[in-house]
Amino acid sequence: MxxxxxxxxxxxxNRPSLRQNARPPKQRTHLGNAFTAANLxxxxxxxxxxxxxxxxxxxxxxxxxxxxxxxxxRSTDTGGALVSRLELHNSLWEYFRRRIxxxxxxxxxxxxxxxxxxxAHLAPATxxxxxxxxxxxxxxxxxxxxxxxxxxxxLIAVDGQTAIATRAQRRAIADGLGLLEPxxxxxxx
Numbered sequence: 001m002x003x004x005x006x007x008x009x010x011x012x013x014n015r016p017s018l019r020q021n022a023r024p025p026k027q028r029t030h031l032g033n034a035f036t037a038a039n040l041x042x043x044x045x046x047x048x049x050x051x052x053x054x055x056x057x058x059x060x061x062x063x064x065x066x067x068x069x070x071x072x073x074r075s076t077d078t079g080g081a082l083v084s085r086l087e088l089h090n091s092l093w094e095y096f097r098r099r100i101x102x103x104x105x106x107x108x109x110x111x112x113x114x115x116x117x118x119x120a121h122l123a124p125a126t127x128x129x130x131x132x133x134x135x136x137x138x139x140x141x142x143x144x145x146x147x148x149x150x151x152x153x154x155l156i157a158v159d160g161q162t163a164i165a166t167r168a169q170r171r172a173i174a175d176g177l178g179l180l181e182p183x184x185x186x187x188x189x
Contacts, residue, residue, distance in 0.1 A: 028152055031059035036153040038073035039145035043164055044155075046116065047071040057116040078142040078164065080112040082157070085122060085135055099178060108135075108157045110143050118143060120155035123173050126162040146174040149181060 028036070035058075038045040047056035049063040050070040062069050087104035091097045099105055106122035120143050127135055140160030145153045156174060163169050174180055 031061070032152070034073070035059050035145075036147065036151070039153040040147070042075045043144040043170065044076045044078045045073045045145070046076045046114070048074045048076075055112075055114040055116050057112075057118055077113050078144050079160065080110040080118075080141055080143055080157075082135060082137055082139045082141050083109040083111050083117060084137060108141070110141055110157050112143060118155055120157040121177055121179065123156055123158045123162075123177055125176060126158040126173065128159075144170050146170050146179070148174070148179040154179065 035045075047059055048054070048071065049056065049066060049068060050072055051068040052063060052066040054063055054065040055076065056064060056071060060071065063071060085106065085108050087106055088096060088100055089104050091100060091105075096105055106124055108120050108122040109117055110120055111117050122135075124135065127139075141157045142160055142162060142164055143155050143157050144164050145155055148154050156170075156177065156179075158164065158173060162173070164173070171180070
């Protein structure tokens with residue numbers, strides 16, 4: 001084995017971001033793992049306080065309203081309104097860096113009908129618009145969860161008229177965004 005080959009192998013073990021199959025961040029807290037588990041069977045599940053019925057996002061140990069620890073994961077309405085749209089032009093994580101080399105990564109903040117504001121990957125193709133077209137604030141959207149290629153739940157925002165009732169429909173949208181494949185297979189490096 002050459003010295004160059006040995007050094008490349010060591011680099012892969014010491015710097016996961018430089019691996020050929022870069023993946024999104026896999027490390028999650030126990031609440032992040034609970035979020036993923038709760039969202040596997042449904043389009044969107046968030047914590048609801050059984051004491052005061054306040055919806056919680058991001059996941060918490062205690063209710064943000066009454067400080068009770070009686071939070072239950074329940075299916076939540078996916079509807080909401082776009083608060084703002086932004087584009088990620090730089091990332092420290094190699095998975096996203098490879099994707100933004102060709103175009104910025106669209107992200108949206110959405111106020112769900114239940115009152116919480118979430119950050120989600122934005123699927124501009126569902127709006128019938130290209131990635132550079134503006135989507136006005138207060139546009140009706142739907143937010144659903146899907147697992148990415150590191151098997152963690154992420155939120156995805158789509159046009160309010162997009163069909164997301166079945167898992168296959170949600171998977172097709174996530175696949176169209178490139179969240180299910182490593183970067184080198186989706187046109188990145």
